[in-house]
Amino acid sequence: MxxxxxxxxxxxxxxxxxxxxxxxxxxxxxxxxxxxxxxxxxxxxxxxxxxxxxxxxxxxxxxxxxxxxxxxxxxxxxxxxxxxxxxxxxxxxxxxxxxxxxxxxxxxxxxxxxxxxxxxxxxxxxxxxxxxxxxxxxxxxxxxxxxxxxxxxxxxxxxxxxxxxxxxxxxxxxxxxxxxxxxxxxxxxxxxxxxxxxxxxxxxxxxxxxxxxxxxxxxxxxxxxxxxxxxxxxxxxxxxxxxxxxxxxxxxxxxxxxxxxxxxxxxxxxxxxxxxxxxxxxxxxxxxxxERLEEIRASETPFVRLAREALETYVKEEKVIAPPTLMPEEMKRTGGCFVSIKQLGRLRGCIGTVDAVTPTLAEEIIRNAIEAGIADDRFFPVEENELDELIYKVDVLEPEKPVTDTSELNPRIYGLIVQKGDRSAVLLPDLEGVNTVEEQLMYAKEKAGIAQDEEGVELFRFRVTRYT
Structure with missing residues (x-):
């Protein structure tokens, strides 16, 4: 039969x-x-x-x-x-x-x-x-x-x-x-x-x-x-x-x-x-x-294009690219940023810096893009055959401000830093699955290894400019 x-x-x-x-x-x-x-x-x-x-x-x-x-x-x-x-x-x-x-x-x-x-x-x-x-x-x-x-x-x-x-x-x-x-x-x-x-x-x-x-x-x-x-x-x-x-x-x-x-x-x-x-x-x-990938690549901002080219070059050639000769003025200043990478709609890596560790934002993007692709310990390093499937996002951070009351938080608008002693964690704003202040605090404390009821935890909020 x-x-x-x-x-x-x-x-x-x-x-x-x-x-x-x-x-x-x-x-x-x-x-x-x-x-x-x-x-x-x-x-x-x-x-x-x-x-x-x-x-x-x-x-x-x-x-x-x-x-x-x-x-x-x-x-x-x-x-x-x-x-x-x-x-x-x-x-x-x-x-x-x-x-x-x-x-x-x-x-x-x-x-x-x-x-x-x-x-x-x-x-x-x-x-x-x-x-x-x-x-x-x-x-x-x-x-x-x-x-x-x-x-x-x-x-x-x-x-x-x-x-x-x-x-x-x-x-x-x-x-x-x-x-x-x-x-x-x-x-x-x-x-x-x-x-x-x-x-x-x-x-x-x-x-x-x-x-x-x-x-x-x-x-x-x-x-x-x-x-x-x-x-x-x-x-x-x-x-x-x-x-x-x-x-x-x-x-x-x-x-x-x-x-x-x-x-x-x-x-x-x-x-x-x-x-x-x-x-x-x-x-x-x-x-x-x-077709969708072609559309995304065609509409990339210079920030995202730099992140993508940085990781692609490193994965293919094990080389760190230099910042472009012609770049937006904002890339020339010093600043912290996060680079997020997704594959097939799922997170593939995310690494960033609140405080800059390189002289320019362009170098910060290059550094964090490579780190997000190869050094996020939640994932295996990106391999060359994955590169065409990756979608990038760059969040440039504004200076953080201390929070005295949780009413000042809004997970859609503000990112959150929690800190106690040498334990700290950062959550970017507008993350999938983080819809309330309570959830934002819970996830940030978990990430930092801080107990939910622990006292003396410092809170800081920040805005980002998001580039896709």
């Missing part, structure tokens, strides 16, 4: 949708729960041999998609004070075939075997991102095996190619499979949302609904990365893998429900093959990203 992907579905993963977790609040997502059960029933009625689950809350690696190893995949929702547990047979043969296909195609997809689980402290395989949708799949009567993937922090191109590996493995083994993509939409739909309110959150959720209503999955996979980042969503990565699993198959998507009562968007949809020959969406992904 020829193997194929029969059907796909997008489901959210709010634990409170499960009655013994959400209690009375479950009523506020009743439409979502009803739609999830309907989608689960559609998946089960397709009579699959296996369900491939894509969860954004499994082991997240910046450089790889992961597939969970083991004969039995287990988990629970105990962290949400629930007695719900999960236990599924793994389709070990299919998991191995996916990994083998990825190796043959140089796709960054790796098996989380027992040794890696132990190394990274993974005690259970089924996280809540997978568990919540699987709860509804069980209610619909599914008792078969699963394969569990986590998208990781790789590019959209790599995610799509990982999905293509799923497709090929399913075909090679003659499996009848369905794909379940787990993902919540924007986490920034209201002031009391996890990420506060952002216009991009509303924009993303509206775009997602439109793409699904129009069956325009090519558009969904090429939405602007800066909007996705600001929206704080975890839908598109899972959907990119799902679409890769249907590579060259024409698809019709059906939007079953959308709600956002808690400041987080929840979408349920199904994706059905239409028959006939389609085209791959991979070229769309590659072309869209190349």
């Amino acid at each position: 020829d193997g194929k992907i029969l059907l796909g579905a997008l489901m959210p993963h709010p634990p409170l949708i499960i009655p013994d977790i959400g209690g009375e609040e479950t009523a506020m997502v009743r439409d979502t729960a009803d739609a999830m059960l309907r989608a689960a029933q559609d998946l089960v009625q397709a009579s699959p041999d296996v369900v491939v689950v894509i969860s954004p809350h499994g082991p997240m690696f910046e450089d790889a998609v992961t597939i969970m190893g083991g004969d039995v995949l287990q988990g629970d929702l105990a962290e949400f004070q629930s007695d719900v547990t999960f236990s599924y047979q793994s389709d070990v043969e299919l998991a191995a075939e996916i990994v083998k296909t990825a190796e043959d195609r140089d796709v960054s997809l790796y098996l989380m075997d027992d040794s890696l689980k132990a190394e990274f402290g993974i005690a259970s395989e089924v996280d809540y991102g997978a568990g919540v949708p699987l709860y509804f799949l069980e209610k619909a009567g599914y008792t078969g095996p699963i394969v569990l993937l986590c998208p990781g922090g790789v590019s959209a191109e790599m995610l799509y190619r990982a999905g293509m590996c799923v497709q090929t493995a399913v075909q090679n083994l003659g499996r009848r499979a369905v794909v379940l993509a787990s993902g919540d939409n924007s986490h920034a739909l209201a002031q009391d949302a996890p990420m506060g309110f952002r216009e991009e959150g509303v924009e993303f959720d509206a775009a997602l609904q439109e793409c699904l209503r129009d069956s325009d999955l090519a558009r969904l996979l090429t939405l602007d990365e800066s909007m996705l980042e600001a929206a704080a969503e975890d839908t598109v990565g899972s959907m990119t893998v799902l679409c890769g699993a249907f590579d060259r198959v024409p698809l019709a998507s059906q939007l079953l429900s959308y709600e956002g009562p808690f400041g987080v968007g929840y979408t349920v949809a199904t994706v059905t093959p239409k028959g006939g020959d389609g085209v791959s969406l991979l070229p769309n992904i590659i072309e869209s990203r190349a």
Whole structure:
């Protein structure tokens, strides 16, 4: 029997949708729960041999998609004070075939075997991102095996190619499979949302609904990365893998429900093959990203261009460039600055100086750009094959001023320095996930190693001029 992907579905993963977790609040997502059960029933009625689950809350690696190893995949929702547990047979043969296909195609997809689980402290395989949708799949009567993937922090191109590996493995083994993509939409739909309110959150959720209503999955996979980042969503990565699993198959998507009562968007949809020959969406992904990078490079300020050229030259030639002969007057003065580097919408490095350590701002930018790329100990040093994916930002600091009362702080406008003795830390203004003064103080003290209730902590605020 020829193997194929029969059907796909997008489901959210709010634990409170499960009655013994959400209690009375479950009523506020009743439409979502009803739609999830309907989608689960559609998946089960397709009579699959296996369900491939894509969860954004499994082991997240910046450089790889992961597939969970083991004969039995287990988990629970105990962290949400629930007695719900999960236990599924793994389709070990299919998991191995996916990994083998990825190796043959140089796709960054790796098996989380027992040794890696132990190394990274993974005690259970089924996280809540997978568990919540699987709860509804069980209610619909599914008792078969699963394969569990986590998208990781790789590019959209790599995610799509990982999905293509799923497709090929399913075909090679003659499996009848369905794909379940787990993902919540924007986490920034209201002031009391996890990420506060952002216009991009509303924009993303509206775009997602439109793409699904129009069956325009090519558009969904090429939405602007800066909007996705600001929206704080975890839908598109899972959907990119799902679409890769249907590579060259024409698809019709059906939007079953959308709600956002808690400041987080929840979408349920199904994706059905239409028959006939389609085209791959991979070229769309590659072309869209190349166009965006070209636009970004073309609009770079001299400050950002200098930072980029400094790191690129150092990585390629191990040379520190000299400041340009012609440069803005501001670059000639002395000043502190921070250089932030992002890759695929995620932080890749950030190093800076409050007080200048070089004679000119130009030299400060060069120094901090190189340090951000190779010396931020949260990340491996940037390699040459990453350079074309990096986006830079330069924050030039104004002199700091002492703060006598926290009412003088505003995390959107002012950066924060906390200091006690030789312990200190700096947080730049307008950072993702830092929406309140309380959060800004908490994160800054954590970074400095200062206890939250410790007395005698000095506070300083500063403004920045941000260059992109």
